[in-house]
Amino acid sequence: MGVEIHDTAIIGKNVELGENVSIGPYTIIYDNVVIGDNTKIEAHCEIGYPTPLAKENRLIIGKNSLIRSKTIIYTGSVIGEKLVTGHRVTIRENSKIGKWVQLGTLVDVQGDCEIGDYVRTNSNIFIGKYTIIKNFVWIFPFVVFTNDPHPPSDYWVGAVVEDYAAIGAGSIILPGVKIGKDSLVGAGSIVTKDVPEGKVVIGSPARVVGSVENIKHRETGEPVYPWRRRLHRGYPEEIVKKWKEEFRNE
Secondary structure, three states, X not given: OOOEEOOOOEEOOOOEEOOOOEEOOOOEEOOOXXXXXXXXXXXXXXXXXXXXXXXXXXXXXXXXXXXXXXXXXXXXXXXXXXXXXXXOOEEOOOOEEOXXXXXXXXXXXXXXXXXOXXXXXOOOOEEOOOOEEOXXXXXXXXXXXXXXXXXXXXXXXXXXXXXXXXXXXXXXXXXXXXXXXXXXXXXXXXXXXXXXXXXXXXXXXXXXXXXHHHOEOOOOOOEOOOHHHOOOOOOOHHHHHHHHHHOOOO
């Protein structure tokens, strides 16, 4: 299938467009961008925005992606297949983003971040430079990942979020904090120190209040964490099969 480019779109030099790519009105694709097959880029986007911080690296966007209107993606990042953005998302240079990642409206990913596979974020989230978010993480609205222990300074250290963690709305994660696998950060928490694997933290400063295994569904009384024992919507069948096997004997 061919490529569909709106008459008002601007396409730079050395741009590689895959099959069945769609470029919307008034969108700019800057030089040296690679866009995978079956990707749709909506109106008023800027893709491959130039910056010397990218050290002349190309922007690569994987196949089957959906980039909604007014999104800006700087050059120098590598993004896996099936990226989905909300409106007005910003992704800065030199970031590495895995496959099947969803970034909600007004998410701001600063430079040199790492985001794993199947990460889901809601809207209005700030992900500071050097943050590392691993696989299958959920991040809810208005979460802020800070990275400067002595603001303002030129010394930055990002937080690390391990697989399957969930971070509640309005939480603030301080520089260098590690949030453990399968842990839960309660809404509105200020996380100042590491969160152990499988634990719940709440408050300001956040403190451990128990294990995620002890949280029950309000109506059924069944365990709800780790969340992958109950939430399978939007994940590939082969992954869901592994999760079901993991919790089969419970």
